[in-house]
Amino acid sequence: MVTHNRFIIVLIIIVINATLLNGQNIQSYDSSYTINNIKYLAKYEFYISGNDTIYDGEFELSQQFENQEDIHEYLSVEGSFIENRADENWKLKKGAFEPTGKGYYKNYTYSYDVNGHEFMAEGKFLAGKKTGEWRIYDWQIRNSKITDTTLTATINFKEDEAQGNFRLQINEDVLEGELEKNEMTKGIWSFYRMNENGNRKLVKEWVFEDNTLVAMRLRRNDQVEEIKIHYPGKNDLSGKIIPLDDEFLEIIELKARIFNEKLLEKYKEEDKISNLYFTLLDNLDLVDKTFSPITKSTIKPTISSKLLASNIKADEESLLKKLKYNYEANQLKTKTLLDNPQINIASLSTKKVELYRNVLQKINQNFLIPTKEILSLYDDNQLKFFERDELIQYKIKLTDKETINGLINSDSLSEDYQFQSDLSFLKNSTDSNLFKLSAFMESIEKELNSINENLRGYIAEIQNEEKLVELEDAMLVKYEKIKTLADSLITGEHDNFARIDVAQAIKDFANSELEIYSNLATPDDKINVIESLITCFSKAEELIYTIQKSTESIYKINEAYTKEVFNPYTFTNMEEKSKPSIYKAFNKLILPSIFKNMRTLNCDNLEAYKANFKILFDEMIILLNESSTNRMERKVKRAKTAEKAAEILEMELSF
Amino acid sequence: MRKFLLLIFLGTCFNISAQEFEPQVEELGTNMWLSSYNKFRIAEKLYWAAEMHYRRTGSSENPFIDRMAQVYNRHGLNYVVSPNFNFTVGGVLRLNFTPEPNNTEYDPIYIEPRVWHQYLFVLPFPRFMLYNRIRIEHRWKRGAAISNDEFKFGNRWRYNFYMKIPINGTKLKPGTFYVSPSMELIMQSGKNIVGSFVEDLRLYGNIGYISSPRVSSSLGVMYTTGQDLYDPTLYKRRIILRLSTYISLDFRKEEQKIPNVKLSD
Numbered sequence: 043m044v045t046h047n048r049f050i051i052v053l054i055i056i057v058i059n060a061t062l063l064n065g066q067n068i069q070s071y072d073s074s075y076t077i078n079n080i081k082y083l084a085k086y087e088f089y090i091s092g093n094d095t096i097y098d099g100e101f102e103l104s105q106q107f108e109n110q111e112d113i114h115e116y117l118s119v120e121g122s123f124i125e126n127r128a129d130e131n132w133k134l135k136k137g138a139f140e141p142t143g144k145g146y147y148k149n150y151t152y153s154y155d156v157n158g159h160e161f162m163a164e165g166k167f168l169a170g171k172k173t174g175e176w177r178i179y180d181w182q183i184r185n186s187k188i189t190d191t192t193l194t195a196t197i198n199f200k201e202d203e204a205q206g207n208f209r210l211q212i213n214e215d216v217l218e219g220e221l222e223k224n225e226m227t228k229g230i231w232s233f234y235r236m237n238e239n240g241n242r243k244l245v246k247e248w249v250f251e252d253n254t255l256v257a258m259r260l261r262r263n264d265q266v267e268e269i270k271i272h273y274p275g276k277n278d279l280s281g282k283i284i285p286l287d288d289e290f291l292e293i294i295e296l297k298a299r300i301f302n303e304k305l306l307e308k309y310k311e312e313d314k315i316s317n318l319y320f321t322l323l324d325n326l327d328l329v330d331k332t333f334s335p336i337t338k339s340t341i342k343p344t345i346s347s348k349l350l351a352s353n354i355k356a357d358e359e360s361l362l363k364k365l366k367y368n369y370e371a372n373q374l375k376t377k378t379l380l381d382n383p384q385i386n387i388a389s390l391s392t393k394k395v396e397l398y399r400n401v402l403q404k405i406n407q408n409f410l411i412p413t414k415e416i417l418s419l420y421d422d423n424q425l426k427f428f429e430r431d432e433l434i435q436y437k438i439k440l441t442d443k444e445t446i447n448g449l450i451n452s453d454s455l456s457e458d459y460q461f462q463s464d465l466s467f468l469k470n471s472t473d474s475n476l477f478k479l480s481a482f483m484e485s486i487e488k489e490l491n492s493i494n495e496n497l498r499g500y501i502a503e504i505q506n507e508e509k510l511v512e513l514e515d516a517m518l519v520k521y522e523k524i525k526t527l528a529d530s531l532i533t534g535e536h537d538n539f540a541r542i543d544v545a546q547a548i549k550d551f552a553n554s555e556l557e558i559y560s561n562l563a564t565p566d567d568k569i570n571v572i573e574s575l576i577t578c579f580s581k582a583e584e585l586i587y588t589i590q591k592s593t594e595s596i597y598k599i600n601e602a603y604t605k606e607v608f609n610p611y612t613f614t615n616m617e618e619k620s621k622p623s624i625y626k627a628f629n630k631l632i633l634p635s636i637f638k639n640m641r642t643l644n645c646d647n648l649e650a651y652k653a654n655f656k657i658l659f660d661e662m663i664i665l666l667n668e669s670s671t672n673r674m675e676r677k678v679k680r681a682k683t684a685e686k687a688a689e690i691l692e693m694e695l696s697f
Numbered sequence: 698m699r700k701f702l703l704l705i706f707l708g709t710c711f712n713i714s715a716q717e718f719e720p721q722v723e724e725l726g727t728n729m730w731l732s733s734y735n736k737f738r739i740a741e742k743l744y745w746a747a748e749m750h751y752r753r754t755g756s757s758e759n760p761f762i763d764r765m766a767q768v769y770n771r772h773g774l775n776y777v778v779s780p781n782f783n784f785t786v787g788g789v790l791r792l793n794f795t796p797e798p799n800n801t802e803y804d805p806i807y808i809e810p811r812v813w814h815q816y817l818f819v820l821p822f823p824r825f826m827l828y829n830r831i832r833i834e835h836r837w838k839r840g841a842a843i844s845n846d847e848f849k850f851g852n853r854w855r856y857n858f859y860m861k862i863p864i865n866g867t868k869l870k871p872g873t874f875y876v877s878p879s880m881e882l883i884m885q886s887g888k889n890i891v892g893s894f895v896e897d898l899r900l901y902g903n904i905g906y907i908s909s910p911r912v913s914s915s916l917g918v919m920y921t922t923g924q925d926l927y928d929p930t931l932y933k934r935r936i937i938l939r940l941s942t943y944i945s946l947d948f949r950k951e952e953q954k955i956p957n958v959k960l961s962d
Contacts, residue, residue: 612861613780
């Protein structure tokens with residue numbers, strides 16, 4: 043009875059559920075559909091639950107358009123959902139084609155063959171999770187037929203994770219590998235090359251042990267070369283998970299180079315394994331771009347690997363910080379010196395400057411740039427993956443001073459250059475290379491200071507020479523100006539007052555000073571005097587202007603000392619000089635003498651000789667207005683020389 | 698104006714030559730005049746004119762300087778109306794020395810006072826100066842005899858035409874030598890003047906030097922002729938050597954005459 047009742051209850055529940063399910067009211071949608079601002083045509087089944095649209099049933103999405111180059115592009119997605127979760131088979135097609143040939147009529151439609159390519163991805167979901175094998179193809183299409191498969195990839199999924207084998211073939215290159223739980227690298231990843239007969243040949247292998255890349259094997263002509271990634275026997279290493287991306291490959295590349303530089307160079311051309319890997323990821327990305335907005339799931343796995351690492355210790359941190367500080371200071375100094383336009387220009391003409399510039403470049407190239415690379419690894423938290431001593435030794439050969447000098451002496455220009463600082467610490471085998479590098483960076487600082495000092499000396503010398511040239515140009519301009527001014531501003535009128543050729547006297551002075559300057563033996567002698575000579579010539583210009591204007595003053599004094607007296611016998615006005623003896627001393631003795639001074643003009647007396655004019659003219663007016671000059675007038679009558687007259691008249695003139 | 702004065706001068710000459718007499722001519726006398734002409738400026742346009750002549754007369758034995766003839770003091774106030782015209786008013790005290798020193802009937806020295814006024818017209822030319830001077834003197838004159846001669850009032854009418862022509866330049870200015878031709882006609886009138894109206898005709902040539910606006914000097918020879926006071930037909934004649942100095946001083950209060958001059962270089 044109980045069993046019967048229970049059966050009836052279950053039946054009722056099933057009926058009610060069925061009724062409810064019918065009440066979900068599955069609808070179809072067949073119209074435009076926008077994903078990430080791109081419009082598609084969509085056809086799918088769904089029902090509404092609350093405010094949500096729940097996909098349930100078949101799902102189709104397509105898009106076709108003609109691009110600017112008249113090429114038809116298309117995309118289509120086919121799959122199905124169960125209650126909003128992708129389920130069963132899904133297929134993505136994406137391609138581009140253009141019509142070819144004349145076209146043909148078939149099934150009441152006019153058709154064309156097409157050329158182009160098609161990308162296809164297909165795989166299976168189970169309740170929204172990727173599962174089983176996913177396949178990716180890229181075909182070339184000619185006359186509507188697949189002529190070439192340029193890409194084939196398969197990747198296995200389990201519980202939505204890439205797990206198990208994967209394979210990728212692009213043209214003749216094949217990559218096969220394996221992933222395990224958490225999408226970690228596993229086993230041996232092999233790189234093959236297909237020949238024309240379809241036989242494949244193993245070229246390279248990545249060997250993962252415990253998810254960690256431990257070696258790379260290179261095969262050529264049946265020989266196997268193994269590239270070590272680590273030195274064996276290091277006990278303090280532990281595996282650190284790291285995404286298998288560009289950064290990982292860079293680390294691997296560097297690690298491989300540290301131990302196998304020559305070998306790696308030898309097989310450089312074979313190193314396409316990373317290209318293939320990234321091509322696979324790119325294609326999975328392409329699928330995700332369209333799939334993931336719909337399926338809420340990504341195909342591209344987050345593949346990770348492990349690398350052995352040794353954490354940076356406290357003493358290493360301290361050395362690295364010091365190294366970084368010194369490096370930045372040295373780098374700035376080097377850049378400043380190398381970018382200095384004066385040094386660059388001077389290096390073209392001065393051998394020593396060229397040498398120091400070359401040494402700076404070598405220091406930058408051989409020591410600073412490698413140090414920067416090491417510090418970049420430190421900044422990017424990658425240094426822990428490297429054995430520091432080996433890395434530094436690989437980047438910079440910190441063996442001894444001879445090695446350092448050898449790097450600098452690598453060309454004829456700097457072949458004799460010797461590092462100035464003491465580098466004996468490089469030979470101390472008990473110190474780590476990081477310690478040596480840090481100490482070496484300090485030595486470089488001293489070296490840069492020494493080079494800087496030397497360069498400054500040369501530059502100062504060059505600047506002095508350049509300055510001398512500029513000053514000489516300026517001085518010659520002044521010299522020419524003196525001659526021009528003398529010829530144009532000093533006239534025969536001045537000569538009449540002076541009773542000499544004043545302009546010629548001043549030109550003779552300029553010539554004489556220039557000759558003295560020219561006869562100086564060294565540039566140093568010249569640089570010491572040229573500025574004062576320019577100043578002297580400037581003052582000579584002022585003297586010329588003073589002389590030019592002196593006529594005006596002379597006439598003013600003449601006028602001031604001249605009074606008109608009415609003669610009551612002739613009944614005419616007659617001119618008469620006030621204080622005639624003073625005026626006569628001025629006119630006959632002193633004025634000609636201060637002009638004649640020009641014949642003994644030099645840079646030492648120029649200022650005084652120029653001042654004479656102003657003193658004389660001012661004093662003459664003072665004397666004119668002074669009432670008690672009778673005694674002076676009597677005495678000056680007897681004066682025979684300008685010096686005596688000036689003394690009597692209390693004028694401080696220079697002769 | 699200059700043409701007008703020239704006509705008067707020529708007209709006068711014609712009148713003189715028109716007086717036809719049977720003239721008798723005295724023997725040529727010689728004199729020497731040392732003259733000091735002074736003018737002291739006492740106001741902007743007013744001068745004190747002070748002249749002194751020391752005159753000697755010659756004899757046959759001792760021409761030009763034989764004995765004293767006159768000492769002559771002329772003073773006046775000269776008002777310069779303009780550079781072209783001025784006039785002077787003043788007095789003269791002339792001391793005449795006896796013509797016969799040993800004659801006791803003659804006063805050894807006797808005076809001849811005058812009041813005078815003159816009008817001087819100045820005509821400037823580009824290269825010389827021309828002067829027309831009219832001088833009128835009112836004098837009280839007597840002879841040398843102690844007992845008989847009394848002072849008799851008379852007038853002198855003088856017209857002097859002279860020029861000053863610079864030699865070493867174009868202007869009369871300090872340092873200039875000049876030549877000065879001069880002609881003066883002296884007429885006289887008065888109760889005692891009967892027929893002898895032409896007292897003197899003086900033709901004078903001198904060379905002067907202007908050493909400063911205040912000091913000049915000249916040296917010249919003057920020929921004079923005129924009617925004898927008592928015998929109009931008798932003409933006296935003299936050659937006179939003249940040495941003159943011309944001094945002009947400014948007696949005004951000294952004042953600042955020189956403007957300040959600003960010099961700049």
